[in-house]
Each structure stands twice: as structure tokens, then as C-alpha cells.
Amino acid sequence: MEEIKLQEFLNNIYRNRIGKKEIKAVERVLKKGRLSYYTSQEVKKFEQNFAEYLGCKYAIAVTSGTAALHMSLNALEIGHKDEVIIPAFTHIAVPLSILYQGGMITFADINPYDYSINVEEIENKITESTKAIIVVHSFGQPAEITRIKKLAKKHGIKVIEDCSHSHGAEISGKKVGSIGDVGCFSFQESKIMTTGGEGGMIVTNDQEIAKKCRERIYLGEDLLTYGYRMDSIRAAIGNAQLEKLDQIIKKRREIADVYARNLPGFLDKPKVNKTVKCVFNTYPCQVVNKKVRDRLISGLQKKKIPVEAYIDKPLNKFKVIQKRTDFVTNSSEKFKNSEIACNRVVLLPVFPSLNRNQIEILIKRIKEEFSSLPREYFHFSQCTLP
Ligand SMILES: Cc1ncc(COP(=O)(O)O)c(C=O)c1O
Incomplete structure (x- = not known):
């Protein structure tokens, strides 16, 4: 039995994730008929709630974790010949986001104990051209971000935390995503919380990075921009999931x-x-x-x-x-x-x-x-x- x-x-495992709260939230948004960032408060509310949950000043909701990584590198102005150090054992979205910017990928090995990037490996691979490190907190376990941040500071390198597996994980009471220069999250269906199948978030305490990300996800005339905006239905599901x-x-x-x-x-x-x-x-x-x-x-x-x-x-x-x-x-x-x-x-x-x-x-x-x-x-x- x-x-x-x-x-x-x-057989029903994915259906079990969405409950009455999420369904009600979607119904509420659909009945109002205001479905985008421009016409509804829902995305802004989700951004505020998520920033508050993480203890960060700014949050920018996007369409996916890949979009979050891409926009973070874009806001950090990673370009041709700029090197970004990443783990060799992680999701393909991580190196792809560097390729989108025309940057150079440098792979580093992981620790056998937490599956996250090894600090000594990073140190050995830093060159004059290294501009950023993407630290992935793999499988819900925080990486050695405090040591990595210290090392990055010494060399004037930016740190992006990929928290796609690790919503709510903490080190000394600080949530991952709030420790580096930028934090990226995926809300894809298989993640710890979802916005209904796809979705992502960028978080930062840096006003300039936040401004650049924001400017680049809404299509405009003056900049090379990207249509990575989140819609109200996803944000409503995100707000309901965040409560849980x-x-x-x-x-x-x-x-x-x-x-x-x-x-x-x-x-x-x-x-x-x-x-x-x-x-x-x-x-x-x-x-x-x-x-x-x-x-x-x-x-x-x-x-x-x-x-x-x-x-x-x-x-x-x-x-x-x-x-x-x-x-x-x-x-x-x-x-x-x-x-x-x-x-x-x-x-x-x-x-x-x-x-x-x-x-x-x-x-x-x-x-x-x-x-x-x-x-x-x-x-x-x-x-x-x-
Ligand atoms: C570590 C990591 N980074 C980035 C991504 C990309 O997220 P998305 O599928 O939302 O684009 C994933 C997706 O599984 C991931 O596991």
C-alpha cells in the first residue's frame, strides 16, 4: 500500500509544489488584467520582498537565472579579453553567460567536499586580465565565499554569486547572494522556489550595478538593451512562494x-x-x-x-x-x-x-x-x- x-x-511531484496560495495569486493578477512591470505593482513588490528577505538593497526580477548571470556580467562591463573564473563542474548557463559578453572563460576545479570552486585554484588562475569570479553555491551548500571575497578584493576582482541552487542558504547569518558584488538566482521549476516554471533575480547592494541591470532589461533607444523583464503572473507566484x-x-x-x-x-x-x-x-x-x-x-x-x-x-x-x-x-x-x-x-x-x-x-x-x-x-x- x-x-x-x-x-x-x-508521479505528481511537481504538481505538489503549487498550492492554493499561488493559484489565488495568479487568479488575482489575471482578474485585474495588469500583466507587466509597467502596469502592475506585482513585480516591484516581488523585488522588494526578495531584497528584504536576502538583506540586500536592490533586486531586479528577470526571465531566468541565465538572464540574471548575463545581465550581471553586462553591468560589470565584462567584454572582449576580460577573464572570468568559473567552476568546471556546474550548469552550462555559467560559461554561456560569459560567451554572450564575448569574455574569456577560465575554468577552475572544485572542492571534493562541497562541489564548489576551490580557492587555491582561483588564486593560481588570476591574471592581469581577470575581472570577475562566478561562485556557484552548489546543491544548496554555501561555497567558501568569505575567503573568495577576500582574495578578490586583494586583486580588485568582482564576485558574482550564482545562488540558483541555494535560495535562503546562510553563512554566519548572512544569506548567500548578499555577500559578493552581485547575486543571481534562478526560479526555474526544479529550484527551491519557483515563479511558475521560469524566472530569475539579480540582487546587489551596489546602486550603480542595480541601475545598469535595470536599464538593460527594459528596451530603450540609447543603450544595447535586452528584453529580460519578468511579468506580473510570475511575480505573483514568486511572492506566494517567498512567504513559504x-x-x-x-x-x-x-x-x-x-x-x-x-x-x-x-x-x-x-x-x-x-x-x-x-x-x-x-x-x-x-x-x-x-x-x-x-x-x-x-x-x-x-x-x-x-x-x-x-x-x-x-x-x-x-x-x-x-x-x-x-x-x-x-x-x-x-x-x-x-x-x-x-x-x-x-x-x-x-x-x-x-x-x-x-x-x-x-x-x-x-x-x-x-x-x-x-x-x-x-x-x-x-x-x-x-
Ligand atoms: C547553477 C545554475 N546556474 C544557472 C542556471 C540557469 O538558470 P535558468 O534555467 O533559470 O536559466 C541553472 C539552472 O539550472 C543552474 O543550476
Whole structure:
């Protein structure tokens, strides 16, 4: 019976995110008929609420996380030959946003313990042409932003925080996104909070950066501008989700806690830094090698258990990047920790509506699938544990 209920739940997992509040908010906006930034207060209200939640002075709502990254680099005037350091293990939107500006990508390896950019790697890669670093707070875990900010300040480099996985995550009581020069958020459907499928936000305490972002998302005659405006329907959903965000995070942290205490030893759990507040947009684990990982995931997915891998190779090996090596300072470098993560990571679901019983069934299914794997898989090892 529980198994059937779990299956029903998993089939409906995305529908469960939108509740009565969001539906009412959309209805209210539609009935008013004022649907854009120009005619309605809804987007302005969402921007104010989000800025207040983060403890930032300015917030600018946009159409996606990619648009937020692009506008941030644009406002920082990143252009031809300007180098931007980014992790080799993250979403493709990060290097793409640099290409949109004609800037140079410099990849850096990640830490094996938090999947975020490694500080020593950044330090080794800073040159006279480095203008910015994009720090991604991966999988809901804050990166080492305080050390990175200090390093960036020493070299006069700007820091962009990509918080697409980490809405509400904190370091010493400060929310990520409010620590660097600019913070970028995605509200795409799979993120911790959504604006109804797609959406994004830029936050900053810098008036000049805020002004430049604002000017560039509304089409005008004098500047090269981009149509990245958010509409009122998305903002209304965003406002309703923001009211629930702390509750959503609380639930996610509880689920992560159940995983931490109950997962079997063959899954190497994330080494969570106890001094920071993680929000777990997913729960990243590792197994011994790629062959085991791929079989485990495909077996579980066949049973409709929503576990997944992340990217299958470091970003410098993506075709879109390989075709543009003139825009990459180190396209053929090897990134050991990123390779390991690409080969071994298994992302476990952290949906706020999962109850303890359902998580226990998920863990049981993972154990069963693992024990059914052929033993010879365990002699095959592409890379050894760090
Ligand atoms: C780390 C990161 N940055 C940027 C993005 C791009 O966000 P969007 O899909 O809203 O453009 C994503 C999307 O998943 C992401 O994971």
C-alpha cells in the first residue's frame, strides 16, 4: 500500500509544489488584467520582498537565472579579453553567460567536499586580465565565499554569486547572494522556489550595478538593451512562494537529516560544514565508480525513483565550449575533482512534500538496487577516491 502511495506521489511531484496560495495569486493578477512591470505593482513588490528577505538593497526580477548571470556580467562591463573564473563542474548557463559578453572563460576545479570552486585554484588562475569570479553555491551548500571575497578584493576582482541552487542558504547569518558584488538566482521549476516554471533575480547592494541591470532589461533607444523583464503572473507566484520559503527550507533540511542518519555506507554522503546553513536543493552522494553509478541510477529510474547524475563531463569538454576554444584560457586542462564528481555523483530527491515513511522506502529501494548489481562492477574503477 505504502509503495503504491509513494509511486502516486512521485508521479505528481511537481504538481505538489503549487498550492492554493499561488493559484489565488495568479487568479488575482489575471482578474485585474495588469500583466507587466509597467502596469502592475506585482513585480516591484516581488523585488522588494526578495531584497528584504536576502538583506540586500536592490533586486531586479528577470526571465531566468541565465538572464540574471548575463545581465550581471553586462553591468560589470565584462567584454572582449576580460577573464572570468568559473567552476568546471556546474550548469552550462555559467560559461554561456560569459560567451554572450564575448569574455574569456577560465575554468577552475572544485572542492571534493562541497562541489564548489576551490580557492587555491582561483588564486593560481588570476591574471592581469581577470575581472570577475562566478561562485556557484552548489546543491544548496554555501561555497567558501568569505575567503573568495577576500582574495578578490586583494586583486580588485568582482564576485558574482550564482545562488540558483541555494535560495535562503546562510553563512554566519548572512544569506548567500548578499555577500559578493552581485547575486543571481534562478526560479526555474526544479529550484527551491519557483515563479511558475521560469524566472530569475539579480540582487546587489551596489546602486550603480542595480541601475545598469535595470536599464538593460527594459528596451530603450540609447543603450544595447535586452528584453529580460519578468511579468506580473510570475511575480505573483514568486511572492506566494517567498512567504513559504522558510518552511520549504525547514522541510528540506529535515529530509537531508533523515538521509544523513539512514543512508547505507556504500553512498558517500556530503561533508556538510556545520557552521553554514545548507538548503539542499538535492542531496549529493557518491558511489565507488561510474559503472556502479550509471547502473544504480538507470535501475532506479526504471522504477520511477527520481535519482539522477549531474553533468557527465567537466564543462570544458562540452561541445559548445570545445567549438569556442578562442574564448577559453584553459580548454584542455584536466580537473580531477570535477571528473570524479561527474563520474560518481548520485543526486537524491529532496522534495519538501516527502514524508519520513516515503524517504525510508526510497532508501530501501536504493539498497535493493545496489545489492542487485553484479559484483564485477566493483573491480572496475576509473578513478580512485580522493
Ligand atoms: C547553477 C545554475 N546556474 C544557472 C542556471 C540557469 O538558470 P535558468 O534555467 O533559470 O536559466 C541553472 C539552472 O539550472 C543552474 O543550476
